[in-house]
Amino acid sequence: MALPVSADVSPATPVRSVSARHFVRLKLRVMGNNFRGQGWRIAMFIGGALLGLWFAAAGFFLFAAPGLAGNGRYAVLIAAAGGGLLVVGWLLLPLVFFGVDETLDPARFALLPLPRRTLVTGLFVAALISVPVLAVLIASSGLVLTAWSLGGWSAGLFAVVGVLAGILLCVAASRAVTSAFATMLRSRRVRDLAAVLLAVTAALIGPLQVFGLAALREADWTRMTGVATVIGWTPLGAPWTVGIDVAQGRVWAAPVKLLITVVALGALLAWWSRSLESAMVGAASAGKAPVRRGVTGGAVAQLFPRVAGWARRDRFGALVAREARYWWRDARRRANLITIAVVGIFVPVLINVTGGDFAAMNDEGLTAATSDSSPVVVTISMLFVGVLAAVTLANQFGFDGSAYAANVVAGVPGRVELRARMTAFSLYVLPMLGVVAVVLSLLLSRPGWIGLTIGALVATYGAGLAVNSLVSVLGAYSLPETSNPFAMNSGAGLAKGLLTLLAMLASAVAAVPMVVAAALLGDAWLWLALPVGAAYGLGAALLGAYLAGDVLDRRLPELLATVTPRR
Amino acid sequence: MTVEHPALALRGLAKRFDGTVAVAGVDLDVPAGSFYGLLGPNGAGKTTTLSMAVGLLRPDAGSAWVLGHDVWQDPVTAKRLLGVMPDGVRLFDRLTGAELLAYNGLLRGMDPAVVDQRAAELLDVLALGDAGRTLVVDYSAGMKKKIGLACALLHGPRVLVLDEPFEAVDPVSAALIRDILTRYAAGGGTVVFSSHVMEVVERLCSHVAILAGGTIKRVGTIDEVRGGRSLEQVFVEVVGGRTATGEELSWLSQ
Structure with missing residues (x-):
């Protein structure tokens, strides 16, 4: 059986290259297999999708409101603040509430000979296949309607590009942050601490909402518009305000804002790609906590806390x-x-x-x-x-x-x-x-x-x-x-x-x-x-x-x- | 002493999970003072059988006795005689090793002073004293096995039931566990453990039972079961594994 080991050990070149298409099909297959024979899971999924659609519709009318009303006064405010909230929500909500969609867990790909670029694009495209993305797409198309009705088809076209870029930004941001967190949270101690911080945040959301609403009642809308304009120049708001800018005659702003978005997107993907590697390897080792010393008393005395x-x-x-x-x-x-x-x-x-x-x-x-x-x-x-x-x-x-x-x-x-x-x-x-x-x-x-x-x-x-x-x-x-x-x-x-x-x-x-x-x-x-x-x-x-x-x-x-x- | 009672007796134990039969009627007599190995491939029903024998899993049919005490009719007495180390079950791992031992000892109604003394000895012998205030959740796999064994031994049980005590344990810890178990058996205790590591079973056990597909296939003293061959040969034959491959994987040799 034993053959002489030849010096030529270069592996056979793959016959077919792996593309994002494979990741999308893999994700759909995994989702499909999850449903197999599980009626209640399908029901939960449909329920979730309907809920998502309901939110999407609400968001659509919010975003479309300035356009439907034919009044551009608050258009920037709604686009920048609403869009910014979308991005922040994509960042935080998975961490606090829903958990990250790990249908395709990067760690599972650790042993496959895939270039990192292929892996990142593949996982990114696969991440786009989800109900929340669809919901955001529907909601933010309200912005397109607003831009179109305020500034004609050219503004609408820019809004389409902006909204699509914005959605890519949302997904990339969410992936990059959770992946970085996954690396950080490898040590149990940090994880426990983060969990507690998140618990505080989650518990505070309700009360903060109430105070926020109270504050809104007193708010100075003109000043808010000023803030919104500033947000519109950050990656948080840039993609969402592109269409409005064109509609309101600031055509020069559109390419600049799109550039801001693309740069942010690129930076996020690069960050993700870097943390992805450690997330892939990280699954193998759980990390080691430092040995705590200073034992006093017998075993029984140690068991009983002071309380x-x-x-x-x-x-x-x-x-x-x-x-x-x-x-x-x-x-x-x-x-x-x-x-x-x-x-x-x-x-x-x-x-x-x-x-x-x-x-x-x-x-x-x-x-x-x-x-x-x-x-x-x-x-x-x-x-x-x-x-x-x-x-x-x-x-x-x-x-x-x-x-x-x-x-x-x-x-x-x-x-x-x-x-x-x-x-x-x-x-x-x-x-x-x-x-x-x-x-x-x-x-x-x-x-x-x-x-x-x-x-x-x-x-x-x-x-x-x-x-x-x-x-x-x-x-x-x-x-x-x-x-x-x-x-x-x-x-x-x-x-x-x-x-x-x-x-x-x-x-x-x-x-x-x-x-x-x-x-x-x-x-x-x-x-x-x-x-x-x-x-x-x-x-x-x-x-x-x-x-x-x-x-x-x-x-x-x-x-x-x-x-x-x-x- | 209740010499006439076997240390552990199982009669017709059976369990189904969602329609699939995990254990289909197991009868077993473990003589007091024996070192009993329960062998079987993955999925043979070893864990299910042992769980039913020690009162962790209610059987669909059949019964189990520990030194003549019915585990399911008179659980308090039976459980007092038993020391158990389940497999695939977490310990209360947010405690340190010493705290975990103290908890288990007091839970068994032991005197605190005795708990203190035995816990210190066990931690020392099992080389867990260095871990200090490290929580069990941060222990390595071998250390977790050792602290699990210490928990099972602490109250000085008459019968020790261990599920896969040598799984994921490095050779040094395995040798230590072996020594302790041998000493325990030499002192009159009975050890029942499951494993699929032939070498360990051949070296330690006085009696063996081979479990496959939820039923006992071979049972007896180790020499009876071996019948002059190696235990591995008997095991593979009984379980019906495939031993040779022909031409199918020819591309493996480059």
């Missing part, structure tokens, strides 16, 4: 200590804690303090608009916070994944397990709820209501723990074993979201007595709320652990199977 130091050194204590460590060390759980903290402060403040009237807030500051709030409104807003905090545990076993096998093997009784999990979570959440109650009472300048707020919070939270521990035993689902805390198993989202919603609803219903009491009992309730609420919450949580623990004992292996991710 759980009071716990007995037994089974319950070990569970509490491990859970307490996990709420801090597991990026996915920490992201949830941060969401509770941010939303828990903002929502009640928005409901109670602003009373829906942002003008008052702008003019007189936060403390001025206090008079609307009543004990009932406060209790209801606290209900929301308590429910939100407790619903984090709705898939508490999913956080553990297959690691939960350790508890199954050790045969931990269900009641101990659930009580310990509630306790460890409460170590973090109860102080947060306390802060929420104090801050809200101070903002309302009604320190006397602290008892009312804490009582309502604890009662709802306890009832929520009870409901969610049952949900977590019966409706657990597996989370993908990635380090991205936002990763969801695609498709599972809808049904699980529904379950979460039901859990929240049930928790809220369980806490309704607190609202009724607040409405009926008047001032006496301000004093009674704290002890009654605390007793109600504690009792509900213990009852929940008792009942759900029984169920858990009977389905340990089934629960383990449902939280173990399929490979």
Whole structure:
């Protein structure tokens, strides 16, 4: 068999060269195979496409508005600001919400002898085949309509070129940034940190939107147009304003702006091409964290964090200590804690303090608009916070994944397990709820209501723990074993979201007595709320652990199977 | 001592996943004090069988006893006698090695002082003491196997069930694991482990069972199963693998 190894080892030249066409066909094939025999996946896809089209239509009319109205005054503003938002959205949204479309994962091509140029063009063209790109295309064609109706066919033609270049820019920017991130995020430590930052950003989007809308009402439109003109000269806005510029007689600006776009596009592709290589190689090595030293005390002393130091050194204590460590060390759980903290402060403040009237807030500051709030409104807003905090545990076993096998093997009784999990979570959440109650009472300048707020919070939270521990035993689902805390198993989202919603609803219903009491009992309730609420919450949580623990004992292996991710 | 009871007894264990049969009725008696190797190709049902034997996966039919205690009727007693290292299952890997051991020890209801002492010894013997405050998630594959083994050994089980203990382990760690297991068996413990590494099984085991397609194909002491040949020959013959290629891949020789 063994032949002499000849000096001529140059590989055979490929018969056919690889082009972008192959990547497009590969992507379509992978997408198609994903659908095979999976009715719900097709349904999800169609649903997503319809949603995309709906947004696309809305965007189209926004962009086309100046043209349809025949008024060019705000055309630059809409084109530059809207287009700029599109680009920024393409940059950030995949990181925060949707995850990147990894139908064609660059790492899979690492072993193929492909020139980098072929790979980059191929992946780039394949990335263009997607619903969001189609949606942006439809939306931004509104700009073409505007340019055409304001400046005739030549302006329309320039707008077409500009819009197409803009879409290429969006996709290139998104790919380049995520690829660079992938390289950066190879170390677990950086990844955890980034995850937390993203969680903060995501949690802040809601409140920021509200403040943004309030600011818009007061905005000075002339000044905004000035800003928009400046944005129009950056890569963010350049491609989108080309058509408008021609329509409004600034023909010289069009080639310059197109040049800006092309240069930016080229730079992004070059950046992507550079980070692509490390992303391809990076999948092979996970990187190594530095060895942390400084061990003190025995193994048991190391297990118990200071926050759980009071716990007995037994089974319950070990569970509490491990859970307490996990709420801090597991990026996915920490992201949830941060969401509770941010939303828990903002929502009640928005409901109670602003009373829906942002003008008052702008003019007189936060403390001025206090008079609307009543004990009932406060209790209801606290209900929301308590429910939100407790619903984090709705898939508490999913956080553990297959690691939960350790508890199954050790045969931990269900009641101990659930009580310990509630306790460890409460170590973090109860102080947060306390802060929420104090801050809200101070903002309302009604320190006397602290008892009312804490009582309502604890009662709802306890009832929520009870409901969610049952949900977590019966409706657990597996989370993908990635380090991205936002990763969801695609498709599972809808049904699980529904379950979460039901859990929240049930928790809220369980806490309704607190609202009724607040409405009926008047001032006496301000004093009674704290002890009654605390007793109600504690009792509900213990009852929940008792009942759900029984169920858990009977389905340990089934629960383990449902939280173990399929490979 | 319950000498008359086998360390592990399986009767008619069966499991289907989505219509495909993973395990089709496995009967097995593991004598107390034996070193038992469960051999089989990939997908033979080794992990499924062991998971059902230790209470991690509910069987569709059949039962399992650990030293005479039914795993599915009396799980508390059975699980107390068992030390388990599952394969393809994560540990609570956001803990350090010492924390993980402490967690498992306390979860088994052990005395904290004993946990401290045994954890220190295990970390030392398994050469994991240097890892210090490194989280288990950052351990190498071999280190993860070793800490998994330490978790299984910590409470001094009578029966040790290990799924693929030598998979993805470097020779040095493998030798260490082998030594520890040999000492454990010599001290009266029973070891059951799955593997597809013939050399290890031939070297360590007193008894062997070959599992393929969800059923036991050969079972007995290692000499009975070998019958004068090498274990690999028997294994390939039983599993029905293809041993020679003819002209098909002629282009491989340039």
